[in-house]
Amino acid sequence: MITISLCMIVKNEEKILERCLSCVADLMDEIIIVDTGSSDRTKEIARKYTDKIYDFEWVNDFAAARNYAFSKATKGYIYSADADEVLDKVNRERFHLLKQNLLPEIEIVQMYYSNQLQFGSVYNYDREYRPKLFKRIRNFTWIDPIHETVRTKALVFDSEIEIIHEQEESHAARDLEAFRRACGEERLSQRLHNLYARELFIAGEKEDFLEAEEFFEASCNDTQRSAEEVKEAACVTAKAARLRGDKLKFHKYAMKVIASEGCSEICMELGNFYKKEKDYAEAAVWFYNAAFETESLLDIRSKGDKPLLGLAECYRCLGMEEQAKEYQKMAGEWR
Structure with a gap:
């Protein structure tokens, strides 16, 4: 049977930490809690389950904090969890069988991560696979009988x-602030570029788009960005321009997306533009x-309930109540 270290990073989680730890503690062989600056009872609650509690000075980098937590693990596998995760009875049994x-x-x-659409986030699916359990020490082996190579x-x-994600509130404001900070510090990777654009369209407010406009407009003209990244950037820039009332700039970037086969997001923006014009x-x-x-x-909602509600409003304004x-x-x- 494998052994498992639970690794968590936490900050001010007194409302939900015990809920999380109580349903996984007996499945773990070691529990490691890394606190990034709690001012509530988080560490007091954690001490009920482990004495391996470490302080980590927050450096605006979730990866750095998780790497520090992983560095403290000593068991064969590492289970990475967040305080707002829950395992019910059925999935506790599945986890126990997996461990055996x-x-x-x-x-x-990989484990299913569910209940993601309760709050706006960068995710478009309510249930998807995520890597959650990791072998701590990887053993490299040679493969292939000829022209052998190391399996990488x-x-x-x-x-x-299935891990049930039970957020207490939306993290969108926190995440968007982190994206803005990251933009000023280094060039965003293709993955983070996509996630920033997604978070804006799924959960961003007007001010979030306006603050992101300069960065994404620059992406539209960045020759190192892929065609997909440029398309994402043009969507954000067009929406920001529409929200500011800059019609010329809005149409300039909207047409860039339309010229590359379009997408639901930019069609929604054009619909919203003409609706405001009462056309x-x-x-x-x-x-x-x-x-x-x-x-x-x-x-994903830009292809779902959002445009359908837009159509309903337009037909109502046109006096076509049945449609x-x-x-x-x-x-x-x-939904």
């Missing part, structure tokens, strides 16, 4: 364990395109 039967060559175990790709097992017939065309003729790039009711019904059924 996991083959030693498995290096990463990790052996991953997709388990049936409801034209707005309806673009909302229809968002819902039925294009694919979402950043926010409005139909699209209103479709929007309600979409």
